[in-house]
Amino acid sequence: MKVAVIGLGKAGLPLASVIADSGMDVVGVDISDKRVQNINKGINPIPEEKGLSELIGKYGGSKLKAVNDYKYAAEECNAYIVIVPLFIGENKVPDFSNLKESFKRLAKIIKDHYLVVLETTVPPGTTENLIKPILDKSGKKYFLAYSPERIMTGYSISRYKEFPKVIGGIDKKSGKMAFELYSKFCKKVNLVSDVKTAELIKVAEGVYRDVNIALANELYQVCEKEGIDYYELRKNANHEFCNLHLPGNVGGHCIPVYPWFLINKLDVPLIKKAREINDSMIEYYADKIGIKEGKIAVLGLTYRDNVKELAYTRSIPMINLLQKRGYDVYASDPMYDKNEIEKLGVKFTDRFEEMDGIILMNSCEKYKERLKLIKDRVIDTKGILK
């Protein structure tokens, strides 16, 4: 079986590299010409991903051949793993256009007995109700399975190598074929009853994190009202059956997105409330500033430390909120230069000492010692300045 990975982004490229590293030849398909060219030259487009540069340098253009043409993959491969992005917009409704486009192209080239596996995190039911009807138009007898990626940007290579891979087939034979494929390059593969179970497993992981962070945020607010240190409480409360999470803002492609896959369709009041609580934390922190006007800096713009990405970050809504409240707003982030920050519509500052207030959104290790000296003016959402 020769495999093609469709979508060479932050999730797909580490996967294709891990497949190549297992000794298999792999074709990577991406619509971005620049990305394809770089990979074939051995240049890693995601340098912050640990271990990826080494693998791309070793296999790019040889064992991992990147192409922008689905037809080439059709001639070379008989198994396809699709991992193109699915976003939600302002209205929280998923935008399936990348997925639809990708599977329409696949339906044109697929042949009898080919295996197709979807990895993109999707609302449960998507593989059966959206993807299968598109592939059925091919008129071919194909196998179809779902296997959620469970990576964390920055640690994807180790996740792919160590984390159990979950697989669900549209039927028994599809599940078995996908199981055999993934067993070639994954250490542990768990075949579950069906595609919908596999889809919901990934969504449930995100929901678990979101709900638990909401609980932490509520308890954090209780602690502040009662004059108690939440971090001390958490340290002493946690044990085998109690896992209080860290409080704070929730950003990134996963945790703030996946709960909507259930909220949009079902009556899930706890999950819905958790989303509201986590989204409202920017107001809670902004209320703590304690002055009505002045210069306020938002430090840390990325959705997580050390990942240069703004997807669903709460720092941009925080900047917008402070601007709306009439503050003179500045920003800084260890991963962005002055120009990049100003392009986001906010003034840059590295003169933290001149600010009347600071909202520390990420850990920003680089700034820590300076911030400790002015910590009375810092709203420390990460609890790191103590």
Ligand SMILES: NC(=O)c1ccc[n+]([C@@H]2O[C@H](COP(=O)([O-])OP(=O)(O)OC[C@H]3O[C@@H](n4cnc5c(N)ncnc54)[C@H](O)[C@@H]3O)[C@@H](O)[C@H]2O)c1
């Ligand atoms: N990045 C993460 O940390 C992360 C974590 C968990 C899950 N995921 C999952 O991975 C999915 C993909 O996210 P990502 O972070 O890799 O996205 P990304 O934006 O980094 O990359 C997506 C890639 O797909 C390519 N692409 C888009 N449409 C295509 C098409 N029709 N055919 C071929 N290529 C196409 C783009 O050119 C791009 O290179 C997400 O929707 C999510 O389900 C990502």
